Amino acid sequence: MTQAQLIQQTLQTLAYLGVREVCVAAGARNAPLVTALLASHGVKIWNFFEERSAGFFALGRIMADRNPVAVVTTSGTAAAELLPATIEACYQGLPLVLVTADRPKSYRGSGAPQAIEQAGLFGVHATMVGDWDVADESHEGHSSDGPMHLNVCLDEPLETNVGGIDFSTASPLSSEEAQTPASLQCDLVLAGGMHPKDAAQAAVLLAKLGAPIVAEATSNLHGYPALQPLLVPGGDQALQYARPAHVLRIGAVPSWRWWRDLETQPKVRVTNITHTGFSGLARKENVETLAWDHIRSTQFATIDPPCGILRFEPDFDKFPLSEPAWMHKIAGIIPAGSRVFLGNSLPIREFNLALKAAQQGVEFFANRGANGIDGLVSTFLGTSAVHHGECWLILGDLSALYDLAAPWIIAQMDHPRLRIVVINNGGGKIFSRVTGIRSLPDAARSVIENRHELSFEPWAQLWGMEYLQTDDVHDLEDLLPMPIVIEIRPDPLETEAFWKHWQRPVIRPR
Ligand SMILES: Cc1ncc(C[n+]2csc(CCOP(=O)(O)OP(=O)(O)O)c2C)c(N)n1
Incomplete structure (x- = not known):
């Protein structure tokens, strides 16, 4: 395969992953990717001088619009600067696509300038979807949930006149989450961070359920009139009096101290409904974690008597x-x-x-x-x-x-x-x-x-x-x-x- 073909294949892969925005932080090694992106259609380019901001900015773009966004870096520590944003994306379950230009594979372990070990750089926090060199026999990629890393090895001479592609013609892959109908009972809801669109779905369920809800601002549940009687203010102060049998946590892991203390209360059953698959608790006993789509397929009911939570308003x-x-x-x-x-x-x-x-x-x-x-x-x-x-x-x-x-x-x-x-x-x-x-x-x-x-x-x-x-x-x-x-x-x-x-x-x- 030629370098031009490798670059085109990289852009096609981004397009199929659903990427329509790319944050680029240019160096010499990734210049062929950057110039091909600039020659492309149907893709918005954001231009950065440093990678750490580029990574977090891309994360913010995904959080807002929920589409995959790519960051393209040059080789060496430039790629490593993406680690904190990748970790954040991993624990939020967001499709941050990391495209790191690299020196050819033959340089690995040599200590040559800007030749660091880039394959697997993000460890368990990103799935390696490709580590491609022109010398490889095949270039197979695949998609995955959460952050994805595509490492692209480019040798000199670097080709900066490769044509672009039209991102808008590629149909993004779609993944359907399986729904398993189930039923469960709970007497307290903890609502962590949720995208406003997820909050709209959750609000329908929670209004029907009728259990008290302790919600973080980032749950985006506060604007729903039907939830007003259920929302309990006061956070940890209110929660300290709650003696629930079964907690339903919805959205991201909450910031309250009370959630951390659930670790040492194995009798309190916890059901998580979240996009990330992370339970947010180290204990395994009496904890289950369901995919987000259960919000539509599960029948929830409240348990009697109420869990005894009190309302607290600051002065x-x-x-x-x-x-x-x-x-x-x-x-x-x-x-x-x-x-x-x-x-x-x-x-x-x-x-x-x-x-x-x-x-x-x-x-x-x-x-x-x-x-x-x-x-x-x-x-x-x-x-x-x-x-x-x-x-x-x-x-x-x-x-x-x-x-x-x-x-x-x-x-x-x-x-x-x-x-x-x-x-x-x-x-x-x-x-x-x-x-x-x-x-x-x-x-x-x-x-x-x-x-x-x-x-x-x-x-x-x-x-x-x-x-x-x-x-x-x-x-x-x-x-x-x-x-x-x-x-x-x-x-x-x-x-x-x-x-x-x-x-x-x-x-x-x-
Ligand atoms: C990257 C990172 N480094 C260190 C910490 C540990 N940490 C948590 S809060 C905090 C201090 C934050 O200070 P500031 O932003 O001024 O907020 P304040 O505590 O005054 O509300 C630190 C260093 C962290 N959470 N993240």
């Missing part, structure tokens, strides 16, 4: 400058039709408490596959890239510092209405909520929290974004359409007082 007015109160204020001003991406660490947990203030018709996303604080700005930009409403990102300061190169791609978006809210509490403040760390000497806590006094104004300036630091939530209403970084500095004493008040023991009513 935001008492601590108006605390971090959770800020989340409540922000939730209240985000207009209907917006997309909100919640950062890991405290933002997603605090927003869950503040959710009641959110408008109907706001969609939520988050990276809860591996719970990393990396790549959040890039993933957010991927979910926002073709959305016409406002797009809000709410994240911590260390999380923002992790992804400073992400805004590179904004220049390639059409009229982005981006609002990046950095909750700058001067470090990783989630660690001040961890009992074992709270009791450490201040010097050790300072190291663990990575305390700092940085401002995000120069970051906004570097990427041509507006910047606002404010104490008044009304400043966030009617913002100009252009991208803006909003820096919020909550009052640390009020935040501490909020949590003390929120977590005080409650006498259980008889």
Whole structure:
């Protein structure tokens, strides 16, 4: 096979996998792939200078539109930069397609420049669908669920004049999940992250079921009127009084401490319905994990008596400058039709408490596959890239510092209405909520929290974004359409007082 044929075959494979968007980060080795893609039709190209952002941005594109998206890198550590996004895609069960250009197979193990071991680079987190060299006798690929890795070995001279293909003429492979009719009973529903379209399906089932639901913001269930009487606010605080026999978890693995503690309660039966196939618990006893399509084929019924969960509403007015109160204020001003991406660490947990203030018709996303604080700005930009409403990102300061190169791609978006809210509490403040760390000497806590006094104004300036630091939530209403970084500095004493008040023991009513 010639190099030109290998390149054409690579593009055809992408087209058959259903790829219609490709994020490219060019080097010399992948230049033949990049130029052939640029000569192709029916495919949108996003252009990056670094691979880590490209990988997370592609992930965000998949999260929003649920179509496979490819990232094309050059060889060496450029390919390795995709590992964190691949891991996140793996635990979210998303079809991120990794196309890594490589040196010919004969260079393996030689230590020659930019010749690293690329085949199998992503380990169990991506399926190797092809490792192709022009010298191979056959080039067979296959599709798979979750991330897929296609390694393409290209020798010099590199051919940069190969014709493109028409992506729109290839019919993507479709996979139908088998449905097995079943019936089960439960007395408590935990709803984790779900795409808004999945949430619409889940809402129908849950309304019929009638069991109490503890739902994360990212479950996207909050806008459904029929669910309002069933949704129990308060997260972990509410859950601590629940004594369920059978929990139905739907969507992604939830962020509550209570879910982790289910590990040590083997008598509580857990049924998971999820796209990923991951149970989210290490224990095997009394845990079953069903494919998403069971949502249509299974008959659910509630168990009596009720599981005893209590409702808890935070008192935001008492601590108006605390971090959770800020989340409540922000939730209240985000207009209907917006997309909100919640950062890991405290933002997603605090927003869950503040959710009641959110408008109907706001969609939520988050990276809860591996719970990393990396790549959040890039993933957010991927979910926002073709959305016409406002797009809000709410994240911590260390999380923002992790992804400073992400805004590179904004220049390639059409009229982005981006609002990046950095909750700058001067470090990783989630660690001040961890009992074992709270009791450490201040010097050790300072190291663990990575305390700092940085401002995000120069970051906004570097990427041509507006910047606002404010104490008044009304400043966030009617913002100009252009991208803006909003820096919020909550009052640390009020935040501490909020949590003390929120977590005080409650006498259980008889
Ligand atoms: C890639 C990665 N590195 C480290 C961690 C561990 N970690 C969890 S939360 C956190 C601190 C986050 O700080 P920040 O973004 O400022 O949010 P805050 O805790 O203040 O809400 C860290 C380092 C992680 N989740 N992901």
